[in-house]
Amino acid sequence: xxxxxxDIVDGTVKVLVAGLLFGAGLPLLFTLGMRLWxxxxxxxxxxxxxxxGKHAALWTAYLIFAIVAAAVVVGVLxxxxxxxxxxxxxxxx
Amino acid sequence: xxxxxxxxxLLVITAVGFDFTNGFHDTGNAxxxxxxxGALKPKTAVALSAVLNLVGGFLSVEVAVTVTTSVLxxxxxSGGLISGIDAQEAMFIIFAGLIGGIIxxxxxxxxxxxSSSSHAxxxxxxxxxxxxxxxxxxxxxxxxxxxxxxxxxxxxxAGAVAAVGTLGVYxxxxxxxxxxxxxxxxxxxxxxxxxxxxxxxxxxxQKTMGVIALALIAHGSLSDHQIQEHGLPVWIIVxxxxxxxxxxxxxxxxxxxxLGKGLVEIEAPQGMAxxxxxxxxxxxxxxxxxxxxxxxxxxxxxxxxxxxKPGSTVRWGVAGRMAAGWxxxxxxxxxxxxxxxxIGHLIGGAVGAIVIFVLLVALAAYxxxxxxxxxxxxxxxxxxxxxxxxxxxxxxSGKKSKVPTV
Numbered sequence: 231x232x233x234x235x236x237d238i239v240d241g242t243v244k245v246l247v248a249g250l251l252f253g254a255g256l257p258l259l260f261t262l263g264m265r266l267w268x269x270x271x272x273x274x275x276x277x278x279x280x281x282x283g284k285h286a287a288l289w290t291a292y293l294i295f296a297i298v299a300a301a302v303v304v305g306v307l308x309x310x311x312x313x314x315x316x317x318x319x320x321x322x323x
Numbered sequence: 324x325x326x327x328x329x330x331x332x333l334l335v336i337t338a339v340g341f342d343f344t345n346g347f348h349d350t351g352n353a354x355x356x357x358x359x360x361g362a363l364k365p366k367t368a369v370a371l372s373a374v375l376n377l378v379g380g381f382l383s384v385e386v387a388v389t390v391t392t393s394v395l396x397x398x399x400x401s402g403g404l405i406s407g408i409d410a411q412e413a414m415f416i417i418f419a420g421l422i423g424g425i426i427x428x429x430x431x432x433x434x435x436x437x438s439s440s441s442h443a444x445x446x447x448x449x450x451x452x453x454x455x456x457x458x459x460x461x462x463x464x465x466x467x468x469x470x471x472x473x474x475x476x477x478x479x480x481a482g483a484v485a486a487v488g489t490l491g492v493y494x495x496x497x498x499x500x501x502x503x504x505x506x507x508x509x510x511x512x513x514x515x516x517x518x519x520x521x522x523x524x525x526x527x528x529q530k531t532m533g534v535i536a537l538a539l540i541a542h543g544s545l546s547d548h549q550i551q552e553h554g555l556p557v558w559i560i561v562x563x564x565x566x567x568x569x570x571x572x573x574x575x576x577x578x579x580x581x582l583g584k585g586l587v588e589i590e591a592p593q594g595m596a597x598x599x600x601x602x603x604x605x606x607x608x609x610x611x612x613x614x615x616x617x618x619x620x621x622x623x624x625x626x627x628x629x630x631x632k633p634g635s636t637v638r639w640g641v642a643g644r645m646a647a648g649w650x651x652x653x654x655x656x657x658x659x660x661x662x663x664x665x666i667g668h669l670i671g672g673a674v675g676a677i678v679i680f681v682l683l684v685a686l687a688a689y690x691x692x693x694x695x696x697x698x699x700x701x702x703x704x705x706x707x708x709x710x711x712x713x714x715x716x717x718x719x720s721g722k723k724s725k726v727p728t729v
Contacts, residue, residue, distance in 0.1 A: 253603030254488035
């Protein structure tokens with residue numbers, strides 16, 4: 231047997247870190263965006279009073295959604311980068 | 324028609340069949356959470372996943388021609404056959420390996436067990452390789468490093484990531500109004516599930532394309548040189564992408580049910596956290612030196628999301644049976660592969676190929692018949708999970724509950 235255990239540990243740590251960064255970090259960022267979006271929107275209270283949302287929160291929310299959407303687009307490009315290189319000759323990664 | 328060409332044709336049909344089972348076996352990996360939380364209607368979810376698998380399959384340009392090298396020693400680095408194996412023997416190894424994989428995929432589907440299709444294929448090939456060549460034909464290091472260790476680690480990694488994500492998402496979203504939560508988490512789930520589907524199409528359809536390419540190389544009608552020059556023949560790509568998409572569209576409802584309802588009662592935030600964890604790990608792992616199975620990652624994520632949500636319970640009994648299923652996937656598929664090889668090789672030639680093909684079709688028909696006795700479909704996939712009918716055998720033999728549980 232010729233198994234490099236250090237290599238396996240190394241790979242595991244890398245996958246875990248990348249997973250936490252993108253797999254947990256992005257949904258957290260997205261949820262933060264939802265919270266700001268909520269804070270920035272017009273609210274109606276139980277008695278029917280309308281409260282205006284905070285402008286800054288709304289715009290920050292849009293920015294966050296744009297970042298998350300960009301991450302998803304990068305994900306799609308990453309899945310397809312070999313095909314893009316093959317058909318269009320553009321090396322993305 | 325020569326015997327060898329005849330064997331090749333049956334082999335290609337079987338490979339496409341495997342690809343089809345691969346499709347419906349893995350629909351749940353991407354879509355079970357979205358279906359369980361109601362983010363997507365069952366039929367819409369499988370249709371979306373099928374389209375993305377089809378697109379993913381067609382995007383495959385760098386085909387896994389060396390698909391068998393991680394477990395078998397019958398191919399060289401560029402995909403050609405090593406010397407010392409004749410064409411018919413090589414074709415029987417691949418043929419029998421596929422049969423072992425298909426039978427295990429169907430059995431686990433009947434039991435509603437999400438098990439890795441790649442493991443089933445590898446197991447079948449290992450069994451056939453052992454039967455044909457003996458222990459020297461197996462790449463033991465590759466088996467441990469590329470198949471067994473990742474399988475043990477992936478649910479832990481995916482589970483941890485999903486648990487952290489779930490915990491955070493719940494903490495952050497508590498004060499968000501219900502309407503915003505609903506639309507936000509729906510978008511989150513659909514996007515992450517779509518990424519998993521697309522990645523699945525590109526990754527898994529390639530494996531079957533690689534197997535078919537290997538069979539053509541063994542037969543002598545294609546060379547590894549030709550593949551490097553011109554890529555795969557288009558008909559292989561069309562067949563494989565189509566088969567995996569069709570399989571996905573048929574929907575492995577039994578497995579979707581186990582993943583979406585059996586392990587954890589999933590809510591929308593959990594669905595998004597689980598699928599985001601799965602997507603991130605599936606996309607990054609192969610590039611970071613550890614290719615993980617979609618099934619293991621998706622299942623680990625769903626369990627993790629049950630661990631991460633305060634007050635949520637994981638049905639560890641179901642998870643345990645699933646883990647047991649994973650452990651026996653390689654040996655069981657190997658037995659299927661070895662037996663198929665012995666039968667086929669003993670009879671030999673075209674007749675041998677016909678016999679094992681007919682056996683496969685008969686077994687598949689029987690398993691399908693058993694599944695119809697206790698049908699799970701788009702209509703009852705989300706029915707309440709009945710804990711009283713535990714035990715893997717219940718699904719197969721018992722008629723205790725209307726909807727099978729694992």
